Amino acid sequence: MAATPMMPPPPPPPPNQVMGNPNLEGNPSVPGTDMTGICFRDQLWLNSYPLDRNLVFDYFVLSPFYDWSCNNEQLRMRSIHPLDVSNLSKMTGIEYMLSEVMEPHLFVFRKQKRDSPEKVTPMLTYYVLDGSIYQAPQLCNVFAARIGRALYHISKSFTTAASKLEKIGFVDGEAESAAFEPKVAKESIDFKEVKRVDHILASLQRKLPPAPPPPPYPEGYTPPTSEVEKDSENQQAAEPQVSVDPIIDQGPAKRMKF
The missing domain is CATH 1.20.5 (Single alpha-helices involved in coiled-coils or other helix-helix interfaces)
Structure with a gap:
């Protein structure tokens, strides 16, 4: 039985790919401007290296936010610290600057375009928060x-x-329509109750004593008289004077006719 030839083991992946870098040096790519919807974190790197101001840029290089055509990458290729301001100020183009540091939790990178040692134009901002890299909106x-x-x-x-x-x-609207409806049932009048009330009032009038006569006028006082009063006095003189109770002699109660 012929022996099958042994296949050689596959070559190990490049170091950058092991560290979680999606942008390999053999195929550099420029990140887009709007990448606020993604987040990068390499737990293997965080377990191997401390996150401080000296190594945070190396960690930022692994993220898809890094532009491999920047001036910082040129300094890295010359074995110069990529955040060296003295060398970056002498170059023109895209660069990253570490603007704020709160070790080991927060690091803020500013991407800017340098036209001269004094003139820079800010472009985007990135921040590393507890090992996770985000793009600021x-x-x-x-x-x-x-x-x-x-x-x-x-x-x-x-x-x-x-x-x-x-x-x-x-x-x-329902309340107003209900108010305008005729309330015949509620406003119906019971004539038996009306007669009963009239009977009660008449019995009360009969039980009441007669009203006392008015007090006499003081001596020397002459009440004013007029033609109407004179006519009424003449009529009273012609008619026989009969003592009438003013409370009882009020006639029948004036009620509404239905």
């Missing part, structure tokens, strides 16, 4: 997101208020 995008969120809540509040007002108007 641009200010216009932050404002657009905040305004969009505020408009959403305002529109939602107006929709809720409009729905509640429609319910209130529907209830008010």
